[in-house]
Each structure stands twice: as structure tokens, then as C-alpha cells.
Amino acid sequence: xxxxxxxxxxxxxxxxxxxxxxxxxxxxxxxxxxxxxxxxxxxxxxxxxxxxxxxxxxxxxxxxxxxxxxxxxxxxxxxxxxxxxxxxxxxxxxxxxxxxxxxxxxxxxxxxxxxxxxxxxxxxxxxxxxxxxxxxxxxxxxxxxxxxxxxxxxxxxxxxxxxxxxxxxxxxxxxxxxxxxxxxxxxxxxxxxxxxxxxxxxxxxxxxxxxxxxxxxxxxxxxxxxxxxxxxxxxxxxxxxxxxxxxxxxxxxxxxxxxxxxxxxxxxxxxxxxxxxxxxxxxxxxxxxxxxxxxxxxxxxxxxxxxxxxxxxxxxxxxxxxxxxxxxxxxxxxxxxxxxxxxxxxxxxxxxxxxxxxxxxxxxxxxxxxxxxxxxxxxxxxxxxxxxxxxxxxxxxxxxxxxxxxxxxxxxxxxxxxxxxxxxxxxxxxxxxxxxxxxxxxxxxxxxxxxxxxxxxxxxxxxxxxxxxxxxxxxxxxxxxxxxxxxxxxxxxxxxxxxxxxxxxxxxxxxxxxxxxxxxxxxxxxxxxxxxxxxxxxxxxxxxxxxxxxxxxxxxxxxxxxxxxxxxxxxxxxxxxxxxxxxxxxxxxxxxxxxxxxxxxxxxxxxxxxxxxxxxxxxxxxxxxxxxxxxxxxxxxxxxxxxxxxxxxxxxxxxxxxxxxxxxxxxxxxxxxxxxxxxxxxxxxxxxxxxxxxxxxxxxxxxxxxxxxxxxxxxxxxxxxxxxxxxxxxxxxxxxxxxxxxxxxxxxxxxxxxxxxxxxxxxxxxxxxxxxxxxxxxxxxxxxxxxxxxxxxxxxxxxxxxxxxxxxxxxxxxxxxxxxxxxxxxxxxxxxxxxxxxxxxxxxxxxxxxxxxxxxxxxxxxxxxxxxxxxxxxxxxxx
Numbered sequence: 001x002x003x004x005x006x007x008x009x010x011x012x013x014x015x016x017x018x019x020x021x022x023x024x025x026x027x028x029x030x031x032x033x034x035x036x037x038x039x040x041x042x043x044x045x046x047x048x049x050x051x052x053x054x055x056x057x058x059x060x061x062x063x064x065x066x067x068x069x070x071x072x073x074x075x076x077x078x079x080x081x082x083x084x085x086x087x088x089x090x091x092x093x094x095x096x097x098x099x100x101x102x103x104x105x106x107x108x109x110x111x112x113x114x115x116x117x118x119x120x121x122x123x124x125x126x127x128x129x130x131x132x133x134x135x136x137x138x139x140x141x142x143x144x145x146x147x148x149x150x151x152x153x154x155x156x157x158x159x160x161x162x163x164x165x166x167x168x169x170x171x172x173x174x175x176x177x178x179x180x181x182x183x184x185x186x187x188x189x190x191x192x193x194x195x196x197x198x199x200x201x202x203x204x205x206x207x208x209x210x211x212x213x214x215x216x217x218x219x220x221x222x223x224x225x226x227x228x229x230x231x232x233x234x235x236x237x238x239x240x241x242x243x244x245x246x247x248x249x250x251x252x253x254x255x256x257x258x259x260x261x262x263x264x265x266x267x268x269x270x271x272x273x274x275x276x277x278x279x280x281x282x283x284x285x286x287x288x289x290x291x292x293x294x295x296x297x298x299x300x301x302x303x304x305x306x307x308x309x310x311x312x313x314x315x316x317x318x319x320x321x322x323x324x325x326x327x328x329x330x331x332x333x334x335x336x337x338x339x340x341x342x343x344x345x346x347x348x349x350x351x352x353x354x355x356x357x358x359x360x361x362x363x364x365x366x367x368x369x370x371x372x373x374x375x376x377x378x379x380x381x382x383x384x385x386x387x388x389x390x391x392x393x394x395x396x397x398x399x400x401x402x403x404x405x406x407x408x409x410x411x412x413x414x415x416x417x418x419x420x421x422x423x424x425x426x427x428x429x430x431x432x433x434x435x436x437x438x439x440x441x442x443x444x445x446x447x448x449x450x451x452x453x454x455x456x457x458x459x460x461x462x463x464x465x466x467x468x469x470x471x472x473x474x475x476x477x478x479x480x481x482x483x484x485x486x487x488x489x490x491x492x493x494x495x496x497x498x499x500x501x502x503x504x505x506x507x508x509x510x511x512x513x514x515x516x517x518x519x520x521x522x523x524x525x526x527x528x529x530x531x532x533x534x535x536x537x538x539x540x541x542x543x544x545x546x547x548x549x550x551x552x553x554x555x556x557x558x559x560x561x562x563x564x565x566x567x568x569x570x571x572x573x574x575x576x577x578x579x580x581x582x583x584x585x586x587x588x589x590x591x592x593x594x595x596x597x598x599x600x601x602x603x604x605x606x607x608x609x610x611x612x613x614x615x616x617x618x619x620x621x622x623x624x625x626x627x628x629x630x631x632x633x634x635x636x637x638x639x640x641x642x643x644x645x646x647x648x649x650x651x652x653x654x655x656x657x658x659x660x661x662x663x664x665x666x667x668x669x670x671x672x673x674x675x676x677x678x679x680x681x682x683x684x685x686x687x688x689x690x691x692x693x694x695x696x697x698x699x700x701x702x703x704x705x706x707x708x709x710x711x712x713x714x715x716x717x718x719x720x721x722x723x724x725x726x727x728x729x730x731x732x733x734x735x736x737x738x739x740x741x742x743x744x745x746x747x748x749x750x751x752x753x754x755x756x757x758x759x760x761x762x763x764x765x766x767x768x769x770x771x772x773x774x775x776x777x778x779x780x781x782x783x784x785x786x787x788x789x790x791x792x793x794x795x796x797x798x799x800x801x802x803x804x805x806x807x808x809x810x811x812x813x814x815x816x817x818x819x820x821x822x823x824x825x826x827x828x829x830x831x832x833x834x835x836x837x838x839x840x841x842x843x844x845x846x847x848x849x850x851x852x853x854x855x856x857x858x859x860x861x862x863x864x865x866x867x868x869x870x871x872x873x874x875x876x877x878x879x
Contacts, residue, residue: 072397079398090402093363097406097452099763100359102413103352105445111345112440118337120256122195126160128297128330130287130304135325137602137688139584142336143283146274148328151307152289158300161290163190165259166268170241171538171732172227180536180732181223181241184259185268191218193290194258200224201235201250209267216267217246221254223263241266242539259286280312281326289330301329324600343833344749348756351504355760358500358767360452361493365771367399368490396453403453411445491811494771498815498856499822501768502848504761506823509844510830511754518747524677525576525616529567530739531713532575533720535731536702542730543701546632550696552728553703557609559723560707565716567708570611571695575704576679577742587691589648590658590667601659603644603689604679607698613674615706623655623672630694636660636668637694643676644689660691668693681746683834706739713738750834765855772859776808787867797868804867808860809853816849823848 032042083090118124130152132141144152146164153162165186172179188209191197198218208216217239219227228234238245246266273279291300308328312318320326335342535556537543542552553571560569574583586600610626612618621642630637638660645654658667677690695703705724707716717736724733744751787800827841 072393075394075397076401079394079401082398083401089366093366093402094406094409096359096363096366096767097403097449098409098413099767100352100356101403101406101410101445101448101452103760103763104349104356104448105410105441106413107345107349107352108444109441111349112444118258118334120194120196120253120258121333124333126291126293127193127333128289128291128300129333129336130289130328130330132283133325133327133329134602135327137324137584139602139688141283143285144287144328145280145282146270146285147277147280147311148283148308149285149287150275151311152287152304155300155303155307158292158295158303159289160292161189161192163187163193163288164268164270165190165286165288166284167259167262168266169536169538169734170264171730172239172241180538180734181264182262182734183241183264183266184262186265187268187270190265190288191252193288194256195290196252196256196258198250199253200232201248203250204265204267209269211269211271213267213269215244215246216249217241218250218252218265219248220252220257220263220265224251244540258288277311281320288333297330297332304328304330344753347753347830347833348760351507351757351760354500354504355764355767356448356452358497358764361497361500362767362771362774363402363452365490365493365774368493399453400450403449406452407445407449410449411442494768494811495815495818497764497768497771498812498852499819501761501764502816502819502852503822503826504757504764505848505851506819506841506844507826507830508754508757508761509847510827510840511750511757513840513844514834515747515750515754518682518750519744521678521682523576523682523743524675525618527577527740527743529709529711529713530615531707531709531716531720531736532739532742533705533717533724533733533736534575534578534702535705535724536734537700537731539730542728546699549700549703550632552731553609553695555727556703556705556723557611559726560705560719561611563707563716563719563723565709565711566719567710568611568615569705569707570615571609571703571705572612573607573695573700573703574679575706575739575742576616576677577681577739577746578704579742579745584688587660601648603640603691605691605693607693607695607700609695612692612706615708616677618677619675621673621675622653623670625672625674626692626694631696634697636666636697637671638668639672639674639692640670641674641676641690641692644691645673647689682743683747683750713740765851768852769855769859772808772811772856773862776804776860777863801864801868804864805857805860808856808864812852812856816852820845820849 028046029039029042032045033039037045113119121127129142130144130148132144132148133139134141149162149164152159163186165184168183168185170181170183172181186204188204188206191203199221201218203218204216207213219234224230224234227239228237234248234251237248239248240246241264252265289300291297305327309318309321312321537549542548557569557571560566563569574580583606584602584604586602589601592601608626610628610630613620613625623639625639626637640654648654649657654670654673657670659670660668674692679690705720707713707720709716720736721733724731787795791797791800823845824841
């Protein structure tokens with residue numbers, strides 16, 4: 001029978017609805033009796049005519065009809081009442097969705113902060129960083145030369161502003177003790193490139209960015225607070241840096257920190273000689289550009305490549321550039337700033353999307369089960385004239401309401417979880433990123449909530465549309481059994497959950513095994529028990545005095561060697577696995593003719609003291625290591641590693657060979673060969689050979705002091721500070737860290753993925769178990785009468801137990817088959833994204849399969865035991 005659409009929504013309970021239907025029916029019967037019909041005939045006629053919508057609408061149009069917005073409001077109130085009447089269902093759905101939406105919000109808030117919106121930068125998508133690449137040496141350098149910077153800055157049609165930077169450091173006296181402070185020498189447009197404005201004062205002007213100009217400085221917010229206590233009259237005051245007076249002209253806001261962790265900016269004031277054409281391959285400066293609106297990175301790279309090659313051809317530098325595969329290219333600031341976090345964050349973002357899909361599938365299964373329980377309600381509504389569109393609207397409003405409630409939880413928890421996620425990342429990688437709830441995060445979260453509600457509500461809604469014409473009033477009654485169509489849809493959801501959970505478990509296994517292999521990788525030295533303290537030389541005179549530097553290094557090493565608990569001490573620069581990039585350059589080999597068409601030999605280089613091999617436990621393979629006699633005035637010597645020896649002197653003895661000519665001191669003689677070491681990462685080894693020089697024979701700007709101990713290395717931190725201060729009070733230790741920590745941090749990206757995958761895979765496994773248990777419980781409950789009949793006919797409890805468990809394990813098996821295919825495809829993709837990945841796919845597949853089979857069997861065991869212990873007579877009486 002048909003009925004006006006709004007009737008159902010005018011009543012809060014089925015009892016009220018039944019009373020209303022009875023009242024209208026009795027009214028019609030009374031009218032017919034008054035017309036002379038018998039009650040029996042009047043009742044038959046009224047029931048036949050009761051479905052006449054036109055008659056009812058004419059009699060009660062004013063009472064029953066309501067506008068569209070009012071109908072939505074009525075649906076919303078009805079949905080809220082329905083959810084309040086089923087608190088278990090409501091809480092389960094909200095928590096399940098909140099887990100998925102909250103995890104996605106957490107990852108997106110980090111992705112948004114790291115990859116899209118670095119703190120303190122205006123329109124970061126328009127900012128680019130110039131890099132240099134040497135194909136022949138497989139070398140990427142995040143720096144360029146001054147001539148390259150000048151050429152990029154001259155492209156005014158493409159570049160709005162350009163700036164150059166060189167890292168430096170100063171010492172300041174605080175309470176009579178020299179303290180190290182990180183600084184950057186920048187050109188005057190540095191802050192314009194980033195769109196950063198000071199909170200006090202101003203930034204630099206062109207006249208201050210000139211050689212021999214007055215010394216001025218801009219303070220970071222942190223330096224302003226720590227040095228001057230946040231006093232607002234700081235502008236115009238003087239600050240002693242390396243005993244030189246600098247006038248403070250500005251204070252930057254607290255969210256600007258480019259380069260990261262730098263506390264003071266001073267003008268770079270490049271001399272004219274730095275712009276000479278011969279400096280084009282001297283890459284020592286970081287260059288940032290603000291591109292014109294609408295210009296892409298690809299367009300700029302094409303333009304800078306064309307202009308640079310025109311310049312090189314005019315200067316006869318194109319032959320070396322061609323032979324070495326030299327090129328300059330720009331990358332987006334967001335990509336450059338993310339560094340090694342970029343790939344892990346994208347992988348984790350994909351993982352949490354899978355978790356959300358699992359959560360949505362779980363909730364969809366619950367909604368389907370609840371929809372089956374509400375089939376009588378939908379049948380009555382259909383009989384009363386409710387259209388399929390109106391019923392679908394009601395379902396979507398219910399799901400949207402649940403998704404909105406879950407979104408509120410996700411918005412509240414997401415950014416907090418994001419900040420917690422950044423705490424798991426080493427400070428050097430997470431520094432400078434601020435996770436917050438901004439408009440982008442809110443829009444993303446709202447979009448995820450809408451997408452989830454569509455996913456969850458779509459299948460029940462389409463089922464409603466397909467079955468609309470077949471809804472019967474007896475549907476949903478006590479004797480109803482679940483249809484094959486309903487079972488099939490729920491099984492698809494559960495199988496999908498199992499497949500996605502299997503994919504995450506396999507991925508977790510792959511990353512854990514791969515991480516374990518990388519952690520056991522051979523660095524070439526023993527990092528355990530090593531502590532390193534970095535000293536960046538302060539004072540212009542000291543930086544130019546090589547003898548003073550040599551005396552300082554030797555004196556500090558000698559004092560450290562005498563400290564209790566220290567087995568050996570040495571100095572080195574650069575420190576292996578230091579996050580700051582180490583040095584590398586080309587060199588000459590005596591007797592090898594120079595050919596402009598072939599690139600010169602290239603390698604990393606290290607400066608070390610005589611005790612370095614002992615401290616690092618690097619093997620000496622041939623010849624000798626440095627001694628105290630290898631001073632500045634002694635003949636130059638060099639030690640090479642085994643990789644370099646095999647590369648340039650295959651099947652020869654390189655000891656006695658001469659390389660790296662110096663116009664003042666002549667050739668350096670190869671006196672020894674040492675074992676190979678990794679210098680930057682356990683994940684990828686970019687070391688292309690190593691040359692070692694005595695610390696006493698070179699000039700440098702810093703030194704890393706190393707001590708080896710049998711105990712906890714951290715307890716020697718005061719000893720390093722004391723030794724440095726006692727030798728030269730004007731120098732200060734900037735950072736102290738365990739070398740083992742540096743080595744471990746080189747795998748920070750892999751470790752982050754492994755940790756988070758473990759957490760999300762566990763969550764996915766839990767959701768899959770809940771899905772299996774819920775489906776088995778629902779299906780077995782619907783088959784109560786069937787099982788009662790089986791048992792009445794003689795079926796054993798063991799066969800009932802086997803029947804139910806077989807259903808659960810068959811779904812797990814199908815999910816494993818689908819998940820295996822997905823896992824193989826994902827493994828191939830990960831092999832392309834991450835170096836050294838793979839090699840444990842089969843073991844990860846088997847381990848994940850065993851986990852799912854066990855938990856799937858346990859999830860089905862409880863309802864199986866319940867059915868096996870069923871009393872057949874009670875089941876048949878209930879039916």
C-alpha cells in the first residue's frame with residue numbers, strides 16, 4: 001500500500017505509527033458504513049482504497065507535506081534519536097572512524113607542515129633551491145658557486161628575488177664563558193626571498209651587503225630572548241661576536257628559521273673576486289630564489305641550463321662541464337626542506353589511507369548488519385509511500401552525522417598525534433617544522449569524513465535502491481533469514497579488510513627485516529663507545545692562523561687522552577655520519593696527463609690526527625698512518641682508502657705515488673692504505689673513495705674531537721668541554737653527540753616507517769579481527785534454525801564447530817590470496833623507492849599469513865563454540 005512520504009517521519013515510535021494508521025483506517029470504514037455498507041464490506045473496501053495517495057493527500061495535504069529543508073531537519077532529528085537508541089553501535093562506529101580519520105589527520109598535518117607549508121615562509125611553492133649535479137661522480141651538491149648565483153639572479157623575467165648564504169659561527173661571552181652561536185652570512189635579499197618580515201627593526205639594505213661596510217646583524221627570536229631577555233629596545237644596540245662589534249638592526253619572528261637552527265644573520269658582503277668566471281665550479285654557497293608567479297620549476301630549469309651553457313662556452317669551461325656531467329638545477333623549497341623525511345611521509349600517508357579504508361569497511365559491515373535488523377522499518381516506510389531517494393537520504397544523513405562526530409574526535413586528536421609523530425623523528429630532521437591545525441588540515445579532515453561517509457553509506461544505499469520494489473512487511477520478522485545478497489556484500493567487506501591488513505603486515509615485515517639488515521651493515525669502523533664534540537673555530541685571526549689551529553687541536557687531543565675513562569682521543573673533520581655534508585673535490589695524479597674531455601679524479605677528503613685509526617678502529621692495510629712528525633713544515637703526505645686505490649691504481653701499489661699538487665708545498669705522497677668506511681649513511685653509500693690528510697698540514701674552520709671509552713660515552717661530555725676551554729677559552733663546543741647515535745639516525749626514515757607501520761598494521765589487524773568476529777557471529781545467529789535442525793537430525797558438535805570455523809578460514813584464505821597479489825606489487829614499488837630494499841618477501845608473506853590465519857581462527861572460534869553448544873530444541877522453538 002502507499003502512503004504520503006512524510007507520514008513516517010511525523011512519529012517517533014512504531015507504536016505511534018500503528019495507531020495513526022489504525023485511526024485513518026477506522027475513519028474510512030465509518031464513512032463507508034454511514035453510506036450504507038455492512039461493516040465487513042466497508043472494511044474490505046477501505047483496505048482496498050487505503051492506498052489511494054491522491055485521496056489522502058487531498059484530505060491532509062496541509063498536515064503531511066513539508067518543505068525539503070524541513071524534511072532534512074526531520075531526518076537529522078530522527079537520525080539522532082536512532083543513534084541514541086543504539087549506543088553500542090554508535091560508540092563503536094564513532095571510535096572506529098575516529099581511529100581512521102584521526103590517523104589520516106595526524107599524518108596529513110605532518111605532511112602539510114613538512115612538505116607543503118614550512119613555517120615562516122610566504123608562498124613556499126614559489127621558492128626554489130639551486131643544486132649542482134656531477135653525473136660522472138654520481139654527486140649531488142646542495143650548493144652552487146657565486147657565478148651561478150649571479151647568473152640566476154640576472155634572470156629577472158623568471159626570478160623575483162635571489163639570495164645566497166654561507167654558514168658560519170661566532171662565539172659570544174656570556175657570564176665570562178665563551179658560548180657558540182650558529183650564524184649565517186646572507187645577501188641582503190635573503191629575507192625577501194622567504195617573504196619574512198621582522199617583528200622589530202628591519203632587515204639588511206644593499207649598502208650593508210658590501211665589503212668593508214659597517215657590521216650589522218639580525219637576530220632570531222630565540223637569540224633575542226636568550227641574549228637580551230626579549231627587551232624591545234634592542235634595536236641599535238651592539239653585540240660582540242668573535243670580539244667584533246655588530247649593530248643590531250632587526251629581530252625576526254619566532255617561526256622563521258632559514259637556515260634552520262641559525263640564531264643570527266649577518267651580511268655576506270662577497271668580494272668582486274668571488275664573481276670571477278674561474279669560480280664557476282667552486283660550489284660553496286646555498287642559493288634560494290623566489291620565482292615569478294605562474295613559472296614552474298621545469299621552465300626555470302630549462303632557462304638556467306640554457307643561460308649557463310652559453311656562459312660556459314664563452315669562458316671555455318664547457319669541455320670540463322661536459323666530461324664531468326656538470327649541471328645546475330632547482331628544486332622546490334618544500335622538497336629540499338623535507339630531505340630524507342619526504343619518502344617516509346608519503347609511504348605513511350598511503351598506509352593510513354589503507355587503515356581508513358579498513359575502518360570504513362568495518363563500519364560498512366556494521367551498517368549492513370544494522371540495516372538487516374531495520375529491514376522491517378524500511379518495508380513499512382516503503383509501504384507508506386516513502387521513495388527510495390528519501391530513504392537513501394535518511395541513511396546518508398545518519399552516516400554523515402556519525403562521520404561528523406568521528407571527525408570532531410579526529411580534528412582534536414590528529415594534530416596532537418602529528419606532534420607526537422615528529423617527536424619520534426631525530427631533532428635534526430624535525431627541526432623547523434611546526435604542526436598545527438590550519439585551514440588546509442580542516443579541509444582535508446572534512447574531505448576525509450565526507451569520503452568515508454560516502455564509502456560507508458553507498459553500499460547500503462544501493463542495496464536499498466535495488467531491493468526497494470521487493471521490500472515486504474514481513475521482512476525483518478523473527479523468522480527471517482539473511483539473504484545470500486546480504487551475506488555476499490558483508491563477506492566482500494571482510495575479505496577486503498583481511499587483504500588490506502595482510503598488505504600492511506607484509507609491509508611491516510619487509511621494513512623490519514630490511515631495517516635489521518641495514519643496522520647490521522658494516523660501517524668500516526666501530527661506533528660503539530665513541531663520543532664526538534664539534535668545535536667551530538671562532539675569531540677572524542684564529543681562523544687564518546694555521547699554526548694556532550694545529551696547536552689547539554694537538555693540545556685538546558692530548559688533554560682528552562689523559563682524562564679518566566678515555567682509552568684514546570683524536571680529532572677529525574668531517575666526522576663520519578655527520579648530518580652536515582662532508583667535503584669532496586677533484587685531485588691530480590702525478591704523471592696522468594690532463595685531458596679536458598675526461599673529468600679529473602674525485603673523492604671525499606678527511607683531515608685527521610695521528611690517533612684517529614686507533615680511536616675509530618679502522619684497519620691499516622698497507623704503509624703507515626700519520627705521526628706527530630707530519631707537521632706543516634714537513635713534506636705533504638696523504639693516506640687513501642682501499643676503494644680509491646682499486647679505482648685509480650688497479651693491480652698496482654699506490655704507495656709512493658704523488659697526488660693533489662699544491663703550488664706552495666708541492667705534491668702529497670701516498671704513504672698508506674686503510675680500510676673502506678661509510679661516511680654518510682647506512683641506507684645508501686655515496687662515498688667514492690677517501691683521501692686522508694694530517695690535521696697539522698691543512699687549514700680548516702672546525703674540528704671534531706673524538707674520545708673512545710668502555711663505558712657510557714655520554715659521561716665524557718664535560719671532559720670534552722673542559723679540555724677545549726682549558727686549551728683556548730675563546731673556543732667553544734657547539735654540539736656533543738654519540739657517534740653510534742649519528743649512525744643510527746642515518747636510518748631515521750626507515751625506522752620511522754617501520755615503527756609506524758607496526759602500529760598501523762596492528763590497528764588494521766585488530767579491525768580485521770573485529771570484522772571477522774562480527775560477520776561470523778551475525779551469520780551464525782541468522783543460521784540458528786538451520787543449525788538446530790542439523791543437530792536435531794544427528795549432526796555432532798564437532799561438525800558444527802568445523803562448519804563455522806571453515807567459513808571464517810575460507811574468508812581469510814580468499815583475503816590472503818588477494819592480499820598476496822597486492823603485496824607483491826607493493827614490494828616491487830618499494831624496491832624502486834628505497835635503496836637496498838627487498839630480499840625477504842617470501843618470509844614476510846608467510847609470517848603475515850600465519851598471523852592472519854591464527855587470529856582469524858581465534859575470531860571465529862568464539863561464535864563457533866557458541867553454536868556448537870546450542871540446544872536444538874530451544875533453537876527450533878525460537879524459530
